[in-house]
Amino acid sequence: MCETTSPADQRNVEVKARIPGGADGFARRLDIARKLTGCQDAELIVQRDVFFESPLGGRLKLRYLQPPARSQLVYYDRPDVAGPKLSTFNKTEVDEPAVLEKILRQSNGTLGVLAKTRHLFLHGQTRIHLDEVEDLGHFMEFEVCLTPEQTLEQGQVIAEQLSKEFGIQEEDLMTGSYFDALRKGK
Secondary structure: OOOOOOOOOEEEEEEEEEOOOHHHHHHHHHHHHHHHHOOOOOEEEEEEEEEEOOOOOOEEEEEEEOOOOOEEEEEEEOOOOOOOEEEEEEEEEEOOHHHHHHHHHHHOOEEEEEEEEEEEEEEOOEEEEEEEEOOOEEEEEEEEEOOOOOOHHHHHHHHHHHHHHOOOOHHHEOOOOHHHHHHHOO
């Protein structure tokens, strides 16, 4: 029998926070992102994520994207704690998301759906997300994409600096995912 080696998990350090102040607070964070990145126009990404049971832990979702972008199947695992945290993940592009969704519904069971509009800015090795989440509100997320040789601590330093620049307060930090908050009705 042939043994194959799996590719290493991708890793990033994440910070996720609520944006207080509604549309005005969101607009202020968009201005900060524009100034910080020197980019006036974010990449606008409309997403619909279908979450599935993941019996071995972590989270499994099918991310529907608008064409010409290809949809994605994403598995990720991270602790549900506030502040910068390590997230390991794997994703693959999907050409027939409706068929895959049906298979995953039948095999794993569905937890629910989350829709959002994401404003994406890139700053160094960090993806800055300013998100408008349907039925939930305004949020921001930093994903510091770690290189294989970088440590968690190095990524946390970058995430903490960005948190200061964007004025994230301790009480605005999220412990779980947007979907967790949606399920809890927050």
